[in-house]
Every structure is written in C-alpha cells, then in structure tokens.
Amino acid sequence: MALTDITREAVLAAIAEFDRLGRDAFLEKYGFDSSRRYWLLHDGARYDSKAIAGAAHGHLPGRSPLAAKEFSGGRDHAVTVLRRLGFEVTSAPNGDSSSFQTADEIASAIGDLRPASASGKPMLKQAVVLLWAIGRARAGQDRLLGWADTVAALSPLLQAYRRDGESRHGRPDYPIAALFNAGLWDLPGRTDVPRAHGTAAWAWFAEQEPEGGLPEFVYALARRSGPARVRMIDAIAARFFDDFDESGLLTAVGLYDEGVAADEAPPRGSSDQETARGRSPEAARSDYARLCELVARRETRTHGQRRTRIAGDPIRIGVARRAVLLRSEGRCENPGCAKPAPDRNDRGEPLLEVDHVEQLADGGRDHPVQMIALCPDCHRVKTHGQSRHQLIPVLTQRARELHDQWMCTGG
Numbered sequence: 134m135a136l137t138d139i140t141r142e143a144v145l146a147a148i149a150e151f152d153r154l155g156r157d158a159f160l161e162k163y164g165f166d167s168s169r170r171y172w173l174l175h176d177g178a179r180y181d182s183k184a185i186a187g188a189a190h191g192h193l194p195g196r197s198p199l200a201a202k203e204f205s206g207g208r209d210h211a212v213t214v215l216r217r218l219g220f221e222v223t224s225a226p227n228g229d230s231s232s233f234q235t236a237d238e239i240a241s242a243i244g245d246l247r248p249a250s251a252s253g254k255p256m257l258k259q260a261v262v263l264l265w266a267i268g269r270a271r272a273g274q275d276r277l278l279g280w281a282d283t284v285a286a287l288s289p290l291l292q293a294y295r296r297d298g299e300s301r302h303g304r305p306d307y308p309i310a311a312l313f314n315a316g317l318w319d320l321p322g323r324t325d326v327p328r329a330h331g332t333a334a335w336a337w338f339a340e341q342e343p344e345g346g347l348p349e350f351v352y353a354l355a356r357r358s359g360p361a362r363v364r365m366i367d368a369i370a371a372r373f374f375d376d377f378d379e380s381g382l383l384t385a386v387g388l389y390d391e392g393v394a395a396d397e398a399p400p401r402g403s404s405d406q407e408t409a410r411g412r413s414p415e416a417a418r419s420d421y422a423r424l425c426e427l428v429a430r431r432e433t434r435t436h437g438q439r440r441t442r443i444a445g446d447p448i449r450i451g452v453a454r455r456a457v458l459l460r461s462e463g464r465c466e467n468p469g470c471a472k473p474a475p476d477r478n479d480r481g482e483p484l485l486e487v488d489h490v491e492q493l494a495d496g497g498r499d500h501p502v503q504m505i506a507l508c509p510d511c512h513r514v515k516t517h518g519q520s521r522h523q524l525i526p527v528l529t530q531r532a533r534e535l536h537d538q539w540m541c542t543g544g
C-alpha cells in the first residue's frame with residue numbers, strides 16, 4: 134500500500150465524505166490531527182490535506198485508509214501527490230504571496246462585520262476580541278481557550294477600550310457570537326450559537342461554557358506570518374477605529390512593536406527557510422509591492438475629512454524594514470560595495486542594517502523608497518565616517534532607483 138496509488142476520484146470521494154461528516158467527525162474517524170501547515174482547496178472550501186490523502190486511500194477498491202503515522206503530510210509527500218492529481222494545496226504561510234491572498238480574504242470578512250454603533254461609530258467589542266486573539270496567536274499561545282479563561286482575559290480589555298456610549302460591562306458573549314456567525318471565530322462542535330443580542334447570548338455561553346478561538350487558518354496566519362498579521366490589524370483599524378487611537382489597545386494585546394511584521398522563525402533545518410530564499414523573482418517583487426502598500430496604508434490616517442500623517446508607528450517601520458531586506462537580496466545596497474550579508478538570522482533574513490537614508494527630522498520617511506540595507510561596514514561609514522556627506526546622496530539615489538525597479542516589475 135502506498136499513498137502514491139491514490140487517484141483523483143478517491144480524493145473527491147474523501148472530500149465528499151468530509152463535507153458529509155463535518156470536519157471534526159472526519160478527523161476523528163481517520164485519526165488525524167487538524168492541519169497546521171497545508172490545506173487542500175476545493176470549490177472554495179479548505180480541507181486538511183493530510184487527512185484527505187489518508188482517507189482517499191481507503192476509497193480505493195480493496196484498500197484501507199492510511200493512518201497519520203504511515204506517511205508524511207508535508208511538501209515532500211502528501212502535498213506533492215495531491216498536486217500531481219491536479220488539486221490546489223496551499224501552505225500556511227510565511228510572509229509570502231500565498232499568505233497575502235489568504236490575509237486578503239480574512240480582511241474582507243473583517244470589512245463585512247456589522248457592529249452595532251455607539252454615538253454613530255462602530256462599537257469596539259468585536260475588534261478588541263479579534264486583536265486579543267491575534268496577540269495570543271503571535272505569542273504562540275493555544276488557539277482554543279476555555280470560556281471562563283476567555284471571560285477573565287477579555288473583561289478588563291473590553292472595559293478599558295470602548296467608545297463613549299458603549300456599554301461598560303466586559304462580557305465577550307455577544308461579540309464572540311457575532312464573530313462566530315461571520316466565520317471569524319471557532320467554537321468547535323457548536324452550531325446553535327445564538328444570533329440575538331442580549332441575555333439570550335449570555336445565558337447560552339454561561340451554560341455551555343464553550344472553548345473557542347480563532348479559526349485554524351486565521352490562527353495559523355496570525356501565528357506565522359508578519360505581513361498577514363499586519364494586514365488583519367489594518368483591516369480591523371479600517372473597520373472599527375477610524376478616529377479612535379488604537380495604539381493603547383495594540384500595546385495591551387502585544388501587537389505594537391516592530392516585530393509584529395516579522396514571521397515566526399521556522400523550525401531549524403526545515404524546508405521553509407529554503408523555500409523563502411528560493412522564491413521566484415516575480416513573487417519577490419509582488420511581495421515587495423504588497424509590503425509597500427501596507428506601509429502606505431499605515432502612513433496616513435483619516436480623521437473625519439482630514440488625513441493625518443502618523444509618526445513613529447513601530448508596525449509600519451517593521452513592515453518597511455522587511456520590504457527593504459527583501460529588496461536587498463542579501464547584499465549591501467551601497468552600489469560601491471554590494472557585499473553579501475555576513476550571515477542570516479534564525480528567520481532567514483540577511484544580517485544587514487536597514488537605515489533611513491536621510492534623518493527623519495530632515496524629511497526622511499519610514500518608507501522603503503527612503504530606506505536602504507547596508508552591511509555593517511557601510512552602515513558605520515554612513516553614520517560616523519568623514520565620507521558620509523558624499524555617501525548619503527549616493528544612497529538616496531540608489532534607494533529610489535531600486536524601489537522604482539522593484540515596483541514597476543511587480544505584479
């Protein structure tokens with residue numbers, strides 16, 4: 134028996150069975166854990182790719198299903214087999230194009246939320262719940278949490294971050310029910326979640342005490358991918374905050390620092406580091422364009438009719454840094470040097486210093502067009518060397534050129 138024997142028909146049969154049984158029962162029947170890394174996409178739905186592959190083997194005539202320990206679910210095996218049969222399998226995700234696409238879907242679900250309003254503005258409760266959960270994912274805390282712990286963690290946040298006219302109680306029942314109904318919250322095994330606002334929801338949660346958390350693919354993105362995390366935060370800000378300064382709330386949930394834009398370091402020696410490095414030039418350029426778009430989105434903020442430039446946003450600086458490191462392709466961007474970075478860090482990023490070509494006070498922006506990646510030697514010269522006055526105009530021009538090159542060939 135071998136996984137490579139499975140056919141397209143057998144996979145479709147497994148998908149149909151998954152739909153019929155529901156996810157939890159399907160995984161339980163075949164003894165698989167939920168997917169952390171790869172999903173099979175079919176007709177707009179996501180399936181745990183390894184479990185589908187194992188179950189498909191049991192749909193071959195005269196064969197039995199393969200157990201989880203009998204084969205690898207990774208890129209080298211189940212994923213390859215499924216792709217060869219013509220199925221789309223996505224990986225979740227580092228900060229690459231595929232994670233951008235998934236993050237866009239999540240952002241659009243966030244944009245569709247219809248919170249009740251207080252003094253003409255959206256109430257913040259759903260935003261507080263989502264940001265808290267994204268902060269937990271980033272910190273590597275468990276995806277699901279019991280009801281009592283959820284209430285204890287959220288109550289102080291809900292009481293502290295609210296609009297004038299928004300109720301003072303810290304109960305997360307209704308925002309969680311609303312997020313569940315929007316597909317942005319998972320309450321495993323529950324389908325009868327109340328839709329009505331008020332005591333009905335609170336009584337249901339108090340009685341059922343459901344475990345809950347972000348849906349798995351949302352959690353996986355928030356956990357692993359910095360740009361996807363930033364995209365979600367921005368979508369929440371666009372939908373809810375408008376004129377509300379969310380930096381206090383972001384700080385409270387652990388999402389207001391440069392590292393928010395960084396990926397989780399993949400496990401040592403995993404193939405992920407290699408794939409991140411070996412990405413095609415087109416994909417790298419399209420990622421660069423998307424990162425610049427994230428920077429631009431965080432650069433100004435609408436206050437009523439007025440657009441205000443936001444200074445010193447650590448999340449924006451983190452995204453801009455990341456874009457510049459991608460653009461550097463691991464080499465010093467000083468045209469007179471171009472030396473390779475001495476090494477990479479655990480996330481696979483080149484060890485280069487990303488610097489503003491001009492001081493912020495002199496009109497420099499936290500934007501890749503005015504930032505440059507330098508090797509340690511060039512960075513020291515630019516900061517302290519006598520020749521820095523000649524070097525800075527060269528670097529200013531070079532950053533602009535590289536940025537234009539990367540943007541105009543971007544997808």
Ligand SMILES: [Zn+2]
Nearest residue numbers: 465470508511
């Ligand atoms: Zn250099």
